[in-house]
Amino acid sequence: MTAPLVEIRNLRVVRGGQPILRIDALTIGKSAVLAVVGPNGAGKSSLLLALARLLPLERGEIFFNGNPPASESDLAYRRKVALVLQDPLLFDTSVFDNVAAGLRFRGFGKHEIRSRVEKWLARLGIAELKHRRATELSGGEAQRVSLARALALEPELLLLDEPFSALDPPTRKRLLDDLSALLAETQITTVLVTHDLDEALFLGDGVAVILAGELRQQGTPEAVFTAPSDLDVAAFVGVETVLPGRVVAAQNGQISVDVGAQRIEAVGHAQFNQQVYACLRPEDITLWKQADLPSSSARNLLRGRVKQILPGGPLVRVVLDCGFILVALVTRSSAQAMRLEPGAVITATFKASAVHIIPRSDETFRISKNP
Amino acid sequence: MPKARLTGQSPVSLALGFPIMIIDAEVFQITILSLKISALATCISLVIGLPLGTVLALGKFPGRSFFLSIVNTGMGLPPVVVGLIVAMLLWRSGPLGDLKLIYTPAAIIIAQTVISAPVVTGLTAAALQALDPRLRLQLYGLGASRLQMIGTLWREARLPLLAALMAGFGSVISEVGASMMVGGNIRYQTRVLTTAIVLETGKGNFDIAIALGVLLLTITFLVNWALTWIQQRGVRR
Incomplete structure (x- = not known):
C-alpha cells in the first residue's frame, strides 16, 4: 500500500x-x-x-x-x-x-x-x-x-x-x-x-x-x-439473525454453538464455554420443502415453521420460527414455487462458513437486549 | 417661486402649471439639492450598513441578537427624534457646535444617514440570513477566502440588497421633520422638496405644494424604477 x-x-x-x-x-x-x-x-x-x-x-x-x-x-x-x-x-x-x-x-x-x-x-x-x-x-x-x-x-x-x-x-x-x-x-x-x-x-x-x-x-x-x-455494526450492515449462545465444542477452527433450542455449526475461533453471538445474513440461508431436501454439504439444517412473509421488491423476506427467529431472503418466484405461506413447515440450511461469530462481552450483551 | 394662487384656478391650469414649475430655476435647485442630499445619505448608509449588516448576520459574538434588535428598532426611528438629537449635537452651544454645521446641507445629510443606516443595516442582515447557511460551508469547501465568501453571498443576495438600498433611499427622500429641524429650510441653502411643501402649504399655496408633491413622487418613482430595473434583470421566472 x-x-x-x-x-x-x-x-x-x-x-x-x-x-x-x-x-x-x-x-x-x-x-x-x-x-x-x-x-x-x-x-x-x-x-x-x-x-x-x-x-x-x-x-x-x-x-x-x-x-x-x-x-x-x-x-x-x-x-x-x-x-x-x-x-x-x-x-x-x-x-x-x-x-x-x-x-x-x-x-x-x-x-x-x-x-x-x-x-x-x-x-x-x-x-x-x-x-x-x-x-x-x-x-x-x-x-x-x-x-x-x-x-x-x-x-x-x-x-x-x-x-x-x-x-x-x-x-x-x-x-x-x-x-x-x-x-x-x-x-x-x-x-x-x-x-x-x-x-x-x-x-x-x-x-x-x-x-x-x-x-x-x-x-x-x-x-x-x-x-x-x-x-x-452487524445490525447496521444487515445481519438480521443474531443468536446469543454458548460454545459447546471447539476444535480445529470448527465450533458448535448451543443457541437454546438448536445447535449451530460454525467456522471460527472461540473457547469452550465462551458466550458468543452467532450472526447470519438472510441471503446466506436456503429454504427447502422437506421432499426436495438434497444431501447437501450445508452443515446446518434446521426445521421450522413459517411465521411471516414480507414481500419487498423482487425478494421476499421469510421469517421462520425454529425455536428462535431466523430471517431468510428468497426470490419471489421460488417463494411461489415452494408455496410458502404462514404455518408451512420448512427446512432452512446454511453453511458453517456463513455463520459469523462475535464474542459476547458484558457491553455487547447490554446492547443485545433490545434487538 | 412662481406666485400662483389656488383660488380661481381650474384643475386644467393647475396641470398646465406643473411643467412650468420644473423649468423654474428655484424649483430645479431645490430638486437637485434634495436628490444630492438623499443620495449621499443613502450612499453613506450603504457604506456603513452593508458591512455592519454582514457582521450582524454572519458573525458569532456575544450580544449579536441584542445589536440586531437595536438595529431593528432603529429602522423605525421617528425622523423628528433624530432631528432633535442631531440638532442638539450640532447646536452652536452643543458638543459639536464648533463644527458650525447646524442649518447646512451637511447637517441634513448627517440626520438622514442616521435615519437610513439602520434600514440598510437591518435589511442587509435579513437578506444574508435568508440565504441557506450551508452555502457558507459550500463556499469554504470550494476554497473561498473569507472575503470571497462574503462577496459571493452579497451577489447571491443581490435582489434583497437592492431592496434594502431602495428602502434606505425611500426613508430619507420622503422625510421632512429632521431636515426641517437641522437644515432650517433656508432658501437656496437647505430648502429641500419636503420642507418646501411644508412651507407652501403653510402659506396656503396649495397649487405649488401639490406640484412639488407630484415632483417628489415622480423623482422617487424614477429612482426606484432605475433600481428595480437593475434588480429585476437578474430575476428568475
Whole structure:
C-alpha cells in the first residue's frame, strides 16, 4: 500500500458540550475511495466537515500527506480539497460561472478556467448546459454541475456528503456509474459519506462504519459486511439473525454453538464455554420443502415453521420460527414455487462458513437486549 | 417661486402649471439639492450598513441578537427624534457646535444617514440570513477566502440588497421633520422638496405644494424604477 494521504489520530469533536465524533485512528490511502457509512445523525457529516477543516476539533490531528495540520493555513489546505454536499447549493448564475467559481477563488487565468470548465462539463455529460441558469436545472443536472464544480478543481481530496440521496433511482444510478468511472480514471482520493450501503459497496474500496459518533470499524467492504466487529455494526450492515449462545465444542477452527433450542455449526475461533453471538445474513440461508431436501454439504439444517412473509421488491423476506427467529431472503418466484405461506413447515440450511461469530462481552450483551 | 394662487384656478391650469414649475430655476435647485442630499445619505448608509449588516448576520459574538434588535428598532426611528438629537449635537452651544454645521446641507445629510443606516443595516442582515447557511460551508469547501465568501453571498443576495438600498433611499427622500429641524429650510441653502411643501402649504399655496408633491413622487418613482430595473434583470421566472 502506498503512503496514506490522510491520517486521523485521536480525533474528538464536541458540539454544545456534547461529544459528537470520536475517531482514534483512521487512514485513507492515496487514490482510495473510502465510503463512510452509518445511520442519520451518527456523525458522518461531522467527519467530512472536520476533513474540510470546517469544524473546530476538541482534540486530535489530521495529517495530510504526512504533514501535521499546523504546517499550512486553513485556506491553503482547503484549496487542496473540494466539497460536495447533499444539496447542490449552486449559485444563482450560469452553469459555466458555477463550475468556474472555485477556480476563480484560486486565481486561475481566464484560459485555464475556460478549458477546465469545458473539460469537466463534458466529462459529466452536461456540456450543453453551459449557458443555462443554474437555478433552472433538474435535480440530477444540478448535482452533476455541483460535482463538475468540485472536480474542476482537480483536488487532492474529494469530499462527498450524500450527493445522491436526493435523486430518483434511475438518475442516481446513471450518476453513480459515471462518477465511479471518473474516480477510477482520475485516481482522486475520495471520501463518500452515505447511509446507503449499496452505494458504499458500489463506489468504496474501503468502508468505515460510524455509529453514535464513534468509528466502529474500518476495512474492506467484504470484511465489514461479512465480519462485522460488533453487534451494532452487524445490525447496521444487515445481519438480521443474531443468536446469543454458548460454545459447546471447539476444535480445529470448527465450533458448535448451543443457541437454546438448536445447535449451530460454525467456522471460527472461540473457547469452550465462551458466550458468543452467532450472526447470519438472510441471503446466506436456503429454504427447502422437506421432499426436495438434497444431501447437501450445508452443515446446518434446521426445521421450522413459517411465521411471516414480507414481500419487498423482487425478494421476499421469510421469517421462520425454529425455536428462535431466523430471517431468510428468497426470490419471489421460488417463494411461489415452494408455496410458502404462514404455518408451512420448512427446512432452512446454511453453511458453517456463513455463520459469523462475535464474542459476547458484558457491553455487547447490554446492547443485545433490545434487538 | 412662481406666485400662483389656488383660488380661481381650474384643475386644467393647475396641470398646465406643473411643467412650468420644473423649468423654474428655484424649483430645479431645490430638486437637485434634495436628490444630492438623499443620495449621499443613502450612499453613506450603504457604506456603513452593508458591512455592519454582514457582521450582524454572519458573525458569532456575544450580544449579536441584542445589536440586531437595536438595529431593528432603529429602522423605525421617528425622523423628528433624530432631528432633535442631531440638532442638539450640532447646536452652536452643543458638543459639536464648533463644527458650525447646524442649518447646512451637511447637517441634513448627517440626520438622514442616521435615519437610513439602520434600514440598510437591518435589511442587509435579513437578506444574508435568508440565504441557506450551508452555502457558507459550500463556499469554504470550494476554497473561498473569507472575503470571497462574503462577496459571493452579497451577489447571491443581490435582489434583497437592492431592496434594502431602495428602502434606505425611500426613508430619507420622503422625510421632512429632521431636515426641517437641522437644515432650517433656508432658501437656496437647505430648502429641500419636503420642507418646501411644508412651507407652501403653510402659506396656503396649495397649487405649488401639490406640484412639488407630484415632483417628489415622480423623482422617487424614477429612482426606484432605475433600481428595480437593475434588480429585476437578474430575476428568475
